[in-house]
Amino acid sequence: GKVRAPTHIISTISDDRGEEPCYAGVPMSSIVEQGYGVGDVISLLWFKRSLPRYCTQFIEICIMLCADHGPCVSGAHNTIVTARAGKDLVSSLVSGLLTIGPRFGGAVDDAARYFKDAYDRSLTPYEFVEGMKKKGIRVPGIGHRIKRGDNRDKRVELLQKFARTHFPSTKYMEYAVEVETYTLSKANNLVMNVDGAIGTLFLDLLAGSGLFTKPEIDEIVEIGYLNGLFVLARSIGLIGHTFDQKRLKQPLYRHPWEDVLYTK
Ligand code: ACO
Ligand code: LMR
Secondary structure, three states, X not given: OOOOOOOOOOOOOEEOOOOOOEEOOEEHHHHHHOOOXXXXXXXHHXXXXXXXXXXXXXXXXXXXHXXXXXXXXXXXXXXXXXXXXXXXXXXXXXXXXXOOEOOOEOOHHHHHHHHHHHHHOOOOHHHHHHHHHHHOOOOOOEOOOXXXXXXXXXXXXXXXXXXXXXXXXXXXXXXXXXXHHHHHOOOXXXXXXXXXXXXXXXXXXXXXXXXXXXXXXXXXXXXXXXXXXXXXXXXXXXXHHHHHHHXXXXXXXXXXXXXXXXXX
């Protein structure tokens, strides 16, 4: 019989060998003709399946709401400084992307991991938050530099409103709201942030859609797909900041001495 030469790469998400490229088996022509959006393309290339409209709409809302948050946040600041140092688009973009991590924008996966574990183990908000404190870990998805209990993050409210209207269940996010009520009783800046809203609502999307098995959900959470949403979204804004600085012909940035505490 035929002997198959061993391959060095295995790939399961796309195929460019035929007449037209396919994403998870769906040809480009169907993607265009059926009016698919970027949420559908993400569903195919990340989750290897088509998702219902409310799910792809949720993905698109996450991307639109996280596309930018002004010039002062970590990522945009790095991108602006890099663009002003005369660097190219890709360098300016990745310089901003490299700030995404446990404190800024990259807490989505950990929020999903910790809130899922706490909810699934039926921990009360008090047990969860105080348990994290004992371990010396800040609760991912909670806290913001400028948002407060009396000045909530509009993005979080918009995501919650959409999910409460369209998702079959929002149990993980509602649990995060209970946790937020407890953390807000400790300090006014310990609000649910956009990473926490996306992390917990994505758990609800995965569990509520009925399209993912439990081992598949565990694998998505374990591998950590969800920071990808913030990375993808924020790239839009970081590219915009690069063009903005170049359009404005901004000179090399140098931080003012007055804003540095020189001390021994
Ligand atoms: N869980 C528990 N306690 C917290 C948390 C938290 N998530 N955040 C702050 N605190 C408490 C701690 O007691 C902290 O003291 P510590 O330094 O001894 O731990 C105290 O508040 C003061 O913290 P600050 O560092 O002054 O708060 P800051 O405003 O700098 O922090 C931040 C903001 C970085 C977002 C923080 O709340 C945090 O680490 N949150 C978890 C990570 C996260 O969700 N990041 C995503 C933010 S949203 C975004 O970037 C798009
Ligand atoms: C963001 O989306 O960049 C912010 O929530 C972070 C910030 O510091 O405002």
